[in-house]
Amino acid sequence: MAEKVMVKGNEAMGEAAVRAGCRLYFGYPITPQSELTEYMSRRLPEVEGTFLQSESEVAAVNMIYGAASTGTRVMTSTSSPGFSLMQEGISYIAGAELPSVFINVVRGGPGLGDIQPAQSDYFQGTKGGGHGDYHLIVLAPSSVQEAVDLVQLAFDLADKYRNPVLVLADGMLGQMMEPVEFPEFRDLNTLPDHSSWAMQGCEGREPHKITSFDIDPINLEKMNLGYQKKYREIEANEVRYETEMIEDAEYLLVGYGTMARILGTVVKMARNEGIKVGLFRPITLWPFPYKELESAAEGKKALLTVEMSMGQMVEDVRLAINGKMHVDFYGRTGGVVPTPEEVLRELKKIVERSE
Amino acid sequence: MFDSRISVFMGMFGSGKTEISLNVALELKEKFEHVALADIDVISSYFRSRDYISELERIGIRLIAPHGALMHADLPIITAAVYGYISNETYSLIIDVGGNDDGAVALGSLKVALDGKDVRTYFVLNPYRPFTDTIEKAVEHISRLSKVSRRKIDYLINNANLGNETTLENIRYGERFVSEVSKRINIPVLATVVADGICFNAEKFPVFKIKKFLKTPWDIR
Incomplete structure (x- = not known):
């Protein structure tokens, strides 16, 4: 059946990630996005990927940091309180300029809130969330089909700009079912080559260094100016609306x-x-x-x-x-x-x- | 069509159990004075029978679900009232089970109460859902959920659909698909479900027409 299927938003985003060539998922279940975690736990072993349930969202985000350092497509998904827990790691990942994809299926807040749909994590997604001068690219789908398309785009943008990308959904989108058409599977051999900076074994060459740290303020400012240059480029090229x-x-x-x-x-x-x-x-x-x-x-x-x-x-x-x-x-x-x-x-x- | 005193609807996640349960409750209410719908879905956080409590109670159908604020929780709660309606012979009872293994476990906990009663268990299939999109997967899930829920499945129900985009060909594909599953596991097919607005006359199986309850906030009511 190459035609349409009837899929929940959460399942659809999982399948879209697999088709985009993502073979690594680290995460922790939380309503209303748990179906995504569950989907990946079944689906990744089928495509020789790795699914790992972390002991918390703090652990998950640091697993993403490690995996992204190798230049491999990697993602996690969570809902509001879980995304709050990830903020420190996301700031590090943005500082280390690592491609990675995050999905936040937003629920009512603040605090423990509830499990119904909300959009009250907009500030957190678009204005920082963690510490420091950084930006995530934030994509907001409004249908299950668009969620599929934007998850694919998220991986491409993450690789293109070496920047974490956030798909900001809400509980309704995660839970509702709509007919969708999935794209073909991405050939893993055609994924972008990150060998110029990634940690992939340094035998015979100078080791690469991946860090968000520099003790010398002049150097740290230089790193920051580099991030800002990239953000201006993203602002010039990647605006989307309808x-x-x-x-x-x-x-x-x-x-x-x-x-x-x-x-x-x-x-x-x-x-x-x-x-x-x-x-x-x-x-x-x-x-x-x-x-x-x-x-x-x-x-x-x-x-x-x-x-x-x-x-x-x-x-x-x-x-x-x-x-x-x-x-x-x-x-x-x-x-x-x-x-x-x-x-x-x-x-x-x-x-x-x-x- | 649903002529036992107790009707149990089980299946994989998102196969259409709730939509069918709500419609069967409406149909039974036309024939019987006392009808109750037990929502024992312990895994879904949205789109559940309990979201329609006022609509059901207005027409005199009892909805059995966690009360008050607990109805919003995704907690494994089955109210003790379910046991009462299982043994109360004056009530026609529909049991809407949560999807997948976790939902089926909740049904299994009612085994002792259900044994010996006039019960039929229906397995709802939509071949356009990812976990039941091949005959092999459907057969495997049906056999496993039957074990987990400790229930013999009496009938399969064809609920092939793509929501608002469902075509007659989709429904026919479902009939062929469910027939094949039926042959493999030797469980008969009761009916094909057709949503209102689709003109499909009975072909392979009797048609059960349903009115759609579960809507998104942007559907005009």
């Missing part, structure tokens, strides 16, 4: 991930009632599509950002709009998912105010 019906729109909704699916329904409902509204959906959360959103918002009467959080991405939306217009926000949090009806009500309030 729009829906924005050309004739008087109002603009902004949302990412599964929230954008709900906003897609709101667009249809609102247009049935004669409200001309469009949707702007960032796919890369870092680099954020600042310029693209700025031009999409040009000439619109008002802009409403909706998130499953108390307002995190809305800060980037306001940076993009740069004070040129009022940016409204609506959010639910703690695992509560806004309904299309309640978002439509919010939109109507704004329409009334703006007419």
